[in-house]
Amino acid sequence: MSKGKVFVVTSGKGGVGKTTTSASVAAGLALAGKKTVVIDFDVGLRNLDLILGCERKVVFDFIQALKKECKLNQAIIHVKQISDNLYMIPASQTRDKDHLSHEGVKEIISQLVEDFDYVICDSPAGIEKGAKMAMYFADEAIVVTNPEISSVRDSDRILGFLDSSTRLAEEEGKRIPQHLLITRYSPDRVESGEMLSIQDIDDILSIPLVGVIPESRVVLDSSNQGKPVVLNSQDPAGQAYEDVIKRLLGDDVPMRFTEIEKKSFLGRLFGGR
Amino acid sequence: MSGIFTFWRANKKTSASIAKDRLQVLVAHERSANQQPDWMPKMQREILEVIRKYVPIASDDLKMEVRNEGENVSVIEINVDYPIGK
Ligand SMILES: Nc1ncnc2c1ncn2[C@@H]1O[C@H](COP(=O)(O)OP(=O)(O)OP(=O)(O)O)[C@@H](O)[C@H]1O
Ligand SMILES: [Mg+2]
Numbered sequence: 001m002s003k004g005k006v007f008v009v010t011s012g013k014g015g016v017g018k019t020t021t022s023a024s025v026a027a028g029l030a031l032a033g034k035k036t037v038v039i040d041f042d043v044g045l046r047n048l049d050l051i052l053g054c055e056r057k058v059v060f061d062f063i064q065a066l067k068k069e070c071k072l073n074q075a076i077i078h079v080k081q082i083s084d085n086l087y088m089i090p091a092s093q094t095r096d097k098d099h100l101s102h103e104g105v106k107e108i109i110s111q112l113v114e115d116f117d118y119v120i121c122d123s124p125a126g127i128e129k130g131a132k133m134a135m136y137f138a139d140e141a142i143v144v145t146n147p148e149i150s151s152v153r154d155s156d157r158i159l160g161f162l163d164s165s166t167r168l169a170e171e172e173g174k175r176i177p178q179h180l181l182i183t184r185y186s187p188d189r190v191e192s193g194e195m196l197s198i199q200d201i202d203d204i205l206s207i208p209l210v211g212v213i214p215e216s217r218v219v220l221d222s223s224n225q226g227k228p229v230v231l232n233s234q235d236p237a238g239q240a241y242e243d244v245i246k247r248l249l250g251d252d253v254p255m256r257f258t259e260i261e262k263k264s265f266l267g268r269l270f271g272g273r
Numbered sequence: 274m275s276g277i278f279t280f281w282r283a284n285k286k287t288s289a290s291i292a293k294d295r296l297q298v299l300v301a302h303e304r305s306a307n308q309q310p311d312w313m314p315k316m317q318r319e320i321l322e323v324i325r326k327y328v329p330i331a332s333d334d335l336k337m338e339v340r341n342e343g344e345n346v347s348v349i350e351i352n353v354d355y356p357i358g359k
Contacts, residue, residue: 152300153303193289
């Protein structure tokens with residue numbers, strides 16, 4: 001078996017949708033038949049377990065596995081209510097990020113890539129140790145950005161770190177492939193000039209776009225239920241995440257939900273959108 | 274009426290375009306700052322202090338940059354905007 005691919009989901013700024021994205025991308029890859037494990041790197045602020053609906057199965061955590069207080073297998077939770085292919089490793093709730101050692105993280109990730117097709121690292125916010133560790137061993141990065149001035153600025157800073165402070169950059173002198181994921185996008189607010197457009201963000205960050213997730217009320221509902229929004233195939237945000245999975249797997253699917261849905265009589269008559 | 278309306282709309286800068294302009298300036302600045310030598314920020318502060326003994330300038334009126342000019346030669350470029358009558 002060839003080695004699995006490691007993705008980091010990162011952003012710099014907090015609360016932009018990293019955990020929502022990590023959960024949906026991991027669940028989507030698993031449902032597409034890929035054996036996937038998603039790691040919560042937000043040490044001290046465990047959350048991914050809730051979004052995946054497996055908080056009651058947590059016994060051991062990432063830090064315990066790292067410090068060899070348990071076996072790695074014991075810290076891995078099988079999220080089979082979502083998919084037989086989906087696994088997760090919860091963050092520690094009681095300890096802090098100082099326990100994240102370079103050697104420890106390296107050892108765990110190198111074991112995981114032997115067993116899994118995909119390893120998804122849900123980064124904490126900020127540019128400190130937790131975020132640096134989450135990105136260090138990644139093969140590719142998904143940079144989550146909201147169409148908002150401070151989020152775009154922080155993403156640009158994260159891109160700088162991705163270029164310089166990863167294993168790929170330091171050991172192989174390579175640039176880690178970066179994918180831009182715009183979330184909480186509202187085409188109507190873009191049209192009225194209140195919100196940065198996809199084009200605006202692209203002009204500034206200029207990295208390839210892997211998807212645009214619209215603002216959706218269903219995201220909150222999904223969290224409440226512990227079912228990642230990608231499972232909701234009726235909702236535009238769920239569908240947009242499905243498209244992201246396809247693109248990550250190499251399919252070239254067009255962007256959706258990036259224009260205002262025009263339901264006018266004339267619009268329908270001419271079949272345009 | 275509608276002519277005036279579209280005229281007004283076309284000339285009014287939307288808040289998104291203001292955000293974009295601000296971002297472009299800021300990001301360009303931060304990117305170049307990241308590639309500058311470690312001693313640059315301190316030197317920049319000190320030079321700013323010296324200039325301010327003589328003329329009141331804002332901190333972004335002073336622009337400094339290190340550029341590589343071929344092998345073994347770097348140039349420190351210092352630009353000070355000093356509006357007349359300030
Ligand atoms: N497409 C969306 N539409 C509406 N709400 C969203 C969307 N994506 C995320 N949210 C909401 O934004 C909030 C933050 O999301 P999330 O926890 O995924 O962010 P995060 O980047 O992981 O935050 P942190 O930096 O704290 O780890 C949540 O309340 C979530 O429900
Ligand atoms: Mg999070």
